[in-house]
Amino acid sequence: MEITAAVVKQKGGSFDLEKVRLDAPKSDEVLIKIVASGTCHTDMAARDQLMGTPTFPVVLGHEGSGIVEQVGKNVHHLQTGDHVVLTFGYCGDCSKCQRGLPAYCENFFPLNFGGSRLDGSHSHHLAGKDLQDNFFSQSSFATYAIAHKNNVIKVRKDVPLELLGPLGCGIQTGAGAVLNSLSVSAGASIIISGTGAVGLAGLLAAKAVSAGTIVAIDINEERLLFAKELGATHTINSKKEDVIARLKEIAPKGFDYAFDTTGIPEVIQNSLAALGSHSKMGIVGIAKRPLELEMNNFVATGLQIIGIAEGDSVPNVFIPRLVEMYRNGQFPFDKLIKTYAFEDINQAIADSETGVTIKPVLLIGDYKG
Ligand SMILES: [Zn+2]
Ligand SMILES: [Zn+2]
Numbered sequence: 001m002e003i004t005a006a007v008v009k010q011k012g013g014s015f016d017l018e019k020v021r022l023d024a025p026k027s028d029e030v031l032i033k034i035v036a037s038g039t040c041h042t043d044m045a046a047r048d049q050l051m052g053t054p055t056f057p058v059v060l061g062h063e064g065s066g067i068v069e070q071v072g073k074n075v076h077h078l079q080t081g082d083h084v085v086l087t088f089g090y091c092g093d094c095s096k097c098q099r100g101l102p103a104y105c106e107n108f109f110p111l112n113f114g115g116s117r118l119d120g121s122h123s124h125h126l127a128g129k130d131l132q133d134n135f136f137s138q139s140s141f142a143t144y145a146i147a148h149k150n151n152v153i154k155v156r157k158d159v160p161l162e163l164l165g166p167l168g169c170g171i172q173t174g175a176g177a178v179l180n181s182l183s184v185s186a187g188a189s190i191i192i193s194g195t196g197a198v199g200l201a202g203l204l205a206a207k208a209v210s211a212g213t214i215v216a217i218d219i220n221e222e223r224l225l226f227a228k229e230l231g232a233t234h235t236i237n238s239k240k241e242d243v244i245a246r247l248k249e250i251a252p253k254g255f256d257y258a259f260d261t262t263g264i265p266e267v268i269q270n271s272l273a274a275l276g277s278h279s280k281m282g283i284v285g286i287a288k289r290p291l292e293l294e295m296n297n298f299v300a301t302g303l304q305i306i307g308i309a310e311g312d313s314v315p316n317v318f319i320p321r322l323v324e325m326y327r328n329g330q331f332p333f334d335k336l337i338k339t340y341a342f343e344d345i346n347q348a349i350a351d352s353e354t355g356v357t358i359k360p361v362l363l364i365g366d367y368k369g
Contacts, residue, residue, distance in 0.1 A: 005142035006345050007126065009057045011049045015141065015345045020059070020131065022144055023123040024070070030078060030152045031070040032086065034364045036339070037140040038063030038166035039352055040197075045286075046113070046135065054115030058132035059124050062088070062112075063165035064140025067367055068152070075149045083161050085153045087168035087315040088112055089137025092150050102150075103310035111148075112136045136169070141345065143365055153319045159327060161367055163334050166197070166359050167319050169310070171333050174201025174261070175322060176311015177282045179209065182257050189213035189251050191271045192232075194261035195223040197359040198284060200230060200336055202259045207231030208330040215250060217243060217267070220355060230335065238267065247274035255279060263287035278302040284309075337361050 003022045006015040025031045043060045045051060054060075064086040068078050078084070089111035090102035097105050105111065107118065115132035116122050123146045124131040124139065133139040138147045155164060166172075174197065178184050188211050192199050195218040206214050207230065215234045216227035224235040236246050247255070247270070254276025260268050263285025271281060272293075283305065297303060311318070325331035336359045340348040348360035 001144065003142050003144045004342075005059045005124065005139070006061065006342075007057050007059055007131065008047050011056065012047060013056070015060075015349065017343065017345070018126055020142070021125040022142075022146065025072045025146050027072040027074045028149050029072045029146050030068055030075055030149055032064065032066040032084060032145050032147060032152065033069045033367075034064050034066040034140050034143055034145050035367045036065050036162040036165050036364055037061045037362050038170065038337075039345075039348055039360045039362065040166070040170045041352070042169070043141075044349065044353065051113045053113055054132040054135060056132065057126065058115065058135065059139040059142055060135045061139055061141030061145075062086070062136030063169045063361075064138050064145055064147075065161050065165040065168075066145070066365065067161075069144065072149070078149065078152060078154060082154050083157050085155055085164045085168045085319050086136070086138040086140055086145065086147050087151045087153055087172070087313075087319065088310055089134075089148055089151050100314055101312070102314060103312060108309075140165070141362070151315070153315050155320060155323050159323055160334075162339065162363055163337055163361065164323065165361060166333070166337065167322050168315070170197045170359060171201040171336070172313050172315070172318060172322065173284060173308075173311045174198040175205040175331070175333075176313040176318060177259055177284060177308045178202045178205035180312040180318070181282050181306060181308045182259065182280055184209055184211050184257050186210040187212040188256040190257040190259060191215045191217065191247065191255050191274060192259045192261070193217040193267050193271055194285065195220065195227050196261060197336055199259070199261040200227065200358060201333060202261070203227060203230055203232060204331055204333060208325055213251060213255070215247065215255075217270075223355070238270070243270040244273045247271075251276070257281070261285050265289055265291045272297070272303070275303060280304045280306065282306050282308045339363050
């Protein structure tokens, strides 16, 4: 079939809307009419070829939401008309998947960044040539997408489908870090560094579980004000204030948790200096420099630092749970979203990179709610 897809033709290039030929789904795959797709920093990392693959030309996009159009013959849990959120690809067969850890799937890299199916085939073609695709097993910057049955998550129909795509990646990463990986509980104290979409999703999750003290740290004053609106009890502008002194003043006995989304060693050190004994820090940021650690601090205090992929989410369970929390008013992640027309994809990406918009979502297709 002919679809419209945003194609990046070269490293660092723009997203150009093109008429592309899409094959029929294979037996384990699902064809989805895309309603909307969030943009996430990983799309830009792939555009800039930071992971090596995919190469170009490529169809990116990995926070798709839409409606099932057609299912392959081995797909039994979905049917035409289902509302779905697309999430990251995982194989379902490896030892990590079998242990309920799909975010650590042994095939995670090729399934999400390989630029093709595992067997090397492509489903997108432009002017007779194969395109790099299968990005996060979906390539959802397009009017239709093909996803593997594993990463198509059915959601209820009485919520706005066009908002749900980011639950598949960025929002799930932040909320999952707080709810799954750190298991922040009512009354606990937490430091959240970085107030982008992932950090603020973590903040909303901390608020949802009634964390007692929630401190947001950033250098962007406007974002800090917004963090307060969303439920931060304190904010610190690390450009203007002595972060460690402020944190010690807020929690003299030390914090229970920290969640870092910046990947900046100095920022992480500030939080580590303010954690209490037997506390836990989760890190999700992409670091450009190594972090030096004083090991004796860990032994003496029982401090833990954990790396977190995709919020340790089991998407079939966690995404519907986030949808329920949203419906109940406990998790208003829609406040992080600004929608854009599909034609304005380059503006949406630019606004995400400059920080004008926290989470841009492209409106791609109509649907009847
Ligand atoms: Zn696996
Ligand atoms: Zn992402």
